[in-house]
Amino acid sequence: MTTDTAPSQSVYPVTRDEGASSEAILAVIVDNEPGVLARVVGLISARGYNIESLTVAETDVEKHTSRITIVTTGTPAKIEQIKAQLGRLVPVRRVIDVSREADALERELALIKVINSGDHRLESMRLADIFRARALDTTHASFVFEITGARDKINAFIELMKPLGLKEVSRTGVLSIRRGAESD
Amino acid sequence: MPTAISTSPLSRPAEAQDIRPRVAKAGAELLLDALEEQGVDLIFGYPGGAVLPIYDALFKRDSIRHVMVRHEQGAVHAAEGYARSTGKVGVVLVTSGPGATNAVTGLADALLDSIPLVCITGQVARPLIGTDAFQECDTVGITRSCTKYNYLVPTAHKLSTIVHEAFHIARNGRPGPVVIDIPKDVQFEQGLYTARADAQKRNCIVTPPVNQAQIEQTVEMMRHARRPVLYTGGGVINAGRRASEALRMLARETGFPVTSTLMGLGAFPASDPQWLGMLGMHGSLEANGAMHDCDLMIAIGARFDDRITGRLDAFSPNSRKVHIDIDPSSINKNVRVDIGIVGNAGEVMEAIVAEWRRRRRPEPHDGARLDSWRAQIAKWRNRKSFSFENCDRQIKPQFAIERLFALTRDRNVYVTTEVGQHQMWAAQHFHFDEPNRWMTSGGLGTMGYGLPAAIGVQAAHRDALVIDIAGDASVQMTMQEMSTAVQHDLPVKIFILNNAYLGMVRQWQELLHGGRYSHSYSDSLPDFVKLAEAYGCVGLRARTPAELDAKIIEMIEVKKPVLFDCVVTREENVFPMIPSGAAHNEMLFGGHHVSGDEISEEGRALV
Numbered sequence: 048m049t050t051d052t053a054p055s056q057s058v059y060p061v062t063r064d065e066g067a068s069s070e071a072i073l074a075v076i077v078d079n080e081p082g083v084l085a086r087v088v089g090l091i092s093a094r095g096y097n098i099e100s101l102t103v104a105e106t107d108v109e110k111h112t113s114r115i116t117i118v119t120t121g122t123p124a125k126i127e128q129i130k131a132q133l134g135r136l137v138p139v140r141r142v143i144d145v146s147r148e149a150d151a152l153e154r155e156l157a158l159i160k161v162i163n164s165g166d167h168r169l170e171s172m173r174l175a176d177i178f179r180a181r182a183l184d185t186t187h188a189s190f191v192f193e194i195t196g197a198r199d200k201i202n203a204f205i206e207l208m209k210p211l212g213l214k215e216v217s218r219t220g221v222l223s224i225r226r227g228a229e230s231d
Numbered sequence: 232m233p234t235a236i237s238t239s240p241l242s243r244p245a246e247a248q249d250i251r252p253r254v255a256k257a258g259a260e261l262l263l264d265a266l267e268e269q270g271v272d273l274i275f276g277y278p279g280g281a282v283l284p285i286y287d288a289l290f291k292r293d294s295i296r297h298v299m300v301r302h303e304q305g306a307v308h309a310a311e312g313y314a315r316s317t318g319k320v321g322v323v324l325v326t327s328g329p330g331a332t333n334a335v336t337g338l339a340d341a342l343l344d345s346i347p348l349v350c351i352t353g354q355v356a357r358p359l360i361g362t363d364a365f366q367e368c369d370t371v372g373i374t375r376s377c378t379k380y381n382y383l384v385p386t387a388h389k390l391s392t393i394v395h396e397a398f399h400i401a402r403n404g405r406p407g408p409v410v411i412d413i414p415k416d417v418q419f420e421q422g423l424y425t426a427r428a429d430a431q432k433r434n435c436i437v438t439p440p441v442n443q444a445q446i447e448q449t450v451e452m453m454r455h456a457r458r459p460v461l462y463t464g465g466g467v468i469n470a471g472r473r474a475s476e477a478l479r480m481l482a483r484e485t486g487f488p489v490t491s492t493l494m495g496l497g498a499f500p501a502s503d504p505q506w507l508g509m510l511g512m513h514g515s516l517e518a519n520g521a522m523h524d525c526d527l528m529i530a531i532g533a534r535f536d537d538r539i540t541g542r543l544d545a546f547s548p549n550s551r552k553v554h555i556d557i558d559p560s561s562i563n564k565n566v567r568v569d570i571g572i573v574g575n576a577g578e579v580m581e582a583i584v585a586e587w588r589r590r591r592r593p594e595p596h597d598g599a600r601l602d603s604w605r606a607q608i609a610k611w612r613n614r615k616s617f618s619f620e621n622c623d624r625q626i627k628p629q630f631a632i633e634r635l636f637a638l639t640r641d642r643n644v645y646v647t648t649e650v651g652q653h654q655m656w657a658a659q660h661f662h663f664d665e666p667n668r669w670m671t672s673g674g675l676g677t678m679g680y681g682l683p684a685a686i687g688v689q690a691a692h693r694d695a696l697v698i699d700i701a702g703d704a705s706v707q708m709t710m711q712e713m714s715t716a717v718q719h720d721l722p723v724k725i726f727i728l729n730n731a732y733l734g735m736v737r738q739w740q741e742l743l744h745g746g747r748y749s750h751s752y753s754d755s756l757p758d759f760v761k762l763a764e765a766y767g768c769v770g771l772r773a774r775t776p777a778e779l780d781a782k783i784i785e786m787i788e789v790k791k792p793v794l795f796d797c798v799v800t801r802e803e804n805v806f807p808m809i810p811s812g813a814a815h816n817e818m819l820f821g822g823h824h825v826s827g828d829e830i831s832e833e834g835r836a837l838v
Binding site for chain 2: 128138
């Protein structure tokens with residue numbers, strides 16, 4: 048093997064991929080047609096790329112376009128290859144590397160259920176307040192909190208809830224958009 | 232549903248061809264109308280329940296010929312042969328379920344070799360979709376990853392638009408296969424026709440204009456190169472006749488040597504002194520040597536496949552690289568390049584030639600600049616890496632190809648192959664001066680490709696001599712298509728290099744697995760001569776070098792399909808060879824004793 052980091056998954060000797068692996072957020076604008084998500088997901092799995100999260104919904108009803116936001120990791124060369132391969136799909140109109148923009152906004156929403164009582168219940172409410180999480184549902188024994196923010200913030204909140212009776216987590220995956228007047 | 236609607240007053244008056252009133256027709260008729268407007272004159276297919284309405288419509292039309300195959304895989308390969316020899320889009324028509332799944336191998340083959348196809352599959356009626364109906368399969372799901380694009384037609388109204396878009400997608404950009412899955416009730420449903428000019432086509436394939444700054448940079452590098460090489464591939468053939476002309480002009484103007492992948496043979500004439508021969512695993516010493524030692528590599532319509540590059544970290548270590556490709560995802564995929572030019576190979580080469588000519592005058596071209604490079608290439612060439620030891624008792628497979636080439640030289644000849652040793656010998660010893668004459672399964676390596684592909688070529692070129700250079704194992708994968716050749720009066724010549732082995736498998740077992748020939752012998756081979764007679768064609772056999780020429784001439788003269796059983800030496804291997812896991816400058820040559828330790832531990836993992 049010629050790589051001095053982790054051995055390659057490929058049986059073919061590979062040249063060392065320059066550059067460290069990093070995360071990228073890709074916004075993929077697609078025609079909203081049957082099977083388009085399967086095409087995108089199928090391509091990513093067939094070529095062995097990672098998906099950390101994937102979010103999709105129609106964003107322009109008149110133009111029939113959807114926006115798929117993909118969080119993936121890889122070396123800069125790998126990310127370029129993912130973008131090029133996505134761009135090759137017929138229903139893909141544009142691929143935007145949102146993480147390249149210094150001013151990209153990133154948000155995620157999570158619903159978090161905790162089951163607790165006594166001090167833990169009070170503590171979880173206090174933390175929810177600090178994180179600006181909303182209690183969507185309350186029983187004597189449980190809360191469902193809604194929290195929005197960057198992934199780090201949500202991860203931190205989940206970590207804090209773990210010793211306080213965390214039961215269930217549901218997350219949307221990352222959404223992103225560019226700041227300012229410019230649009231993609 | 233109204234049966235007749237006059238032309239809408241809103242339609243553009245300039246469209247002269249739109250004088251026909253827009254009559255609602257059944258989906259099957261709309262499909263054939265659209266195929267006709269796309270210029271389709273030939274379909275390869277196999278009928279079945281879910282396409283009966285289309286076959287019924289076809290019955291009434293004389294404008295479209297249909298070649299009925301014996302297996303749907305054969306239909307797709309035949310369409311590939313048609314497409315590759317004509318430069319047009321090949322069309323396939325098969326039924327649902329097993330018809331579609333049998334076509335999958337051909338579709339995957341066409342995708343890897345970038346061959347433009349439109350494959351129409353029947354589907355069960357819309358209300359039955361998803362109910363596990365008879366002969367139902369998820370065709371769109373199954374073919375998603377082996378087509379460039381695919382459709383499930385929702386209504387007859389959309390059918391003609393979809394067909395026009397499918398042809399647009401198949402032939403533009405990097406070509407590829409497109410599947411149109413048509414439910415049976417859509418074939419009966421009444422709908423209106425949309426003309427090709429009015430059909431909405433997604434602007435999905437954007438070939439950017441030639442980037443002049445990149446052209447100038449490239450020419451600047453070319454002017455300073457001392458050891459340049461042009462590495463060309465199937466993209467040059469796909470870019471059409473004009474690209475082959477541009478390549479010849481580029482080579483002539485610059486004096487650069489030219490090599491090609493298996494897929495690109497014929498784009499540059501093999502009789503030209505600048506031709507280095509094929510490169511890669513079984514390529515010539517001069518081609519691989521030039522690739523390894525060059526200081527400037529210009530890749531044109533080639534994709535740095537693993538059979539070409541060998542060991543990537545030792546691939547052409549001291550060169551600067553320019554990559555011209557129509558597919559942006561091919562650039563920097565396997566090999567990092569210094570300049571990646573996205574565009575049509577022909578247009579880009581023409582721009583390079585124009586820039587080269589423009590610059591030549593102020594700074595006179597230094598003719599001696601390439602002299603030492605040419606001397607080095609001549610040294611490699613003198614090694615005669617394709618040479619073999621001939622034998623006067625038995626036919627050597629290489630000798631058989633040499634004789635076949637010599638005896639068909641002055642004819643209008645097209646060659647297809649199967650996959651294996653015979654394919655490599657054909658690539659080494661049969662030489663092409665023109666593009667679109669050589670049809671072989673390069674990317675997928677599909678055994679059984681050559682016979683049906685030859686049928687497709689012959690159907691497009693009735694008067695040409697079409698030869699499938701085959702192996703005894705490959706040819707049996709699609710042997711039933713002999714019946715197609717006989718039925719449609721397509722006098723293809725199947726030239727079998729019969730060594731009674733799965734030769735390439737055996738060669739690898741010899742190199743990698745200590746000569747344990749596990750299941751690589753062809754026992755119980757049929758008598759090909761009797762088999763030919765059983766099919767109603769002509770069977771010929773040659774056993775000795777002395778009788779070979781006469782038999783080949785007889786094969787050429789016969790106006791019927793021929794199965795030619797050329798019995799060759801059994802243990803011959805393909806040389807030269809770059810063992811897997813090795814670099815371009817570590818080649819094995821013929822006459823070399825090879826054993827199980829010839830290949831490194833890592834190399835053994837590679838196929």
